[in-house]
Amino acid sequence: DQQVKQNSPSLSVQEGRISILNCDYTNSMFDYFLWYKKYPAEGPTFLISISSIKDKNEDGRFTVFLNKSAKHLSLHIVPSQPGDSAVYFCAASASQGAQKLVFGQGTRLTINP
């Protein structure tokens, strides 16, 4: 049972444009969501998170939006840069302190010059 789903395995975006990565979840107990960036043969790097009490969190070029009624979150990267090319994972937990994360399958983002 895939509780966190990233339905787009890949995404290609022109440099300078906006990248939008999507994530859906099924478990209504999830209340803390995170996005990670991962390069091949490396561990994931934390990007940004959002608590369910918010619907938006912004950090520089990265913004995460949460739609609780739709059980959907998205990561916006603007402007996209070549260094953003990587696999992006969304993850969720049932409490910020519960520590146990459930990951989506990942989306490979390619930024074209």
Add this chain to the structure above:
Amino acid sequence: GAVVSQHPSRVICKSGTSVKIECRSLDFQATTMFWYRQFPKQSLMLMATSNEGSKATYEQGVEKDKFLINHASLTLSTLTVTSAHPEDSSFYICSARDGRPGYTFGSGTRLTVV
């Protein structure tokens, strides 16, 4: 910032042998560490939660006798894959919470069993 050091980064072993993977928190104490495995083009799947000074908590379907976890200190957790078989070949990653948002991950270990 917080660093989790994982070794080795890559290991090849013969079928039937055991392999130990180490995960260290370098500049913080981690009472809890997490072990994941990732198959090619798939998600990171939590295998177990490693608790300092106590037994690990394994996820459903993960054999605790095959994947031995030891968390003897606040900065070191080890995962031993016992009697490894080719189907155990995977990318193993540890992570820890350092008090900031998110979790810090190790760089991962690529295990190949031949």
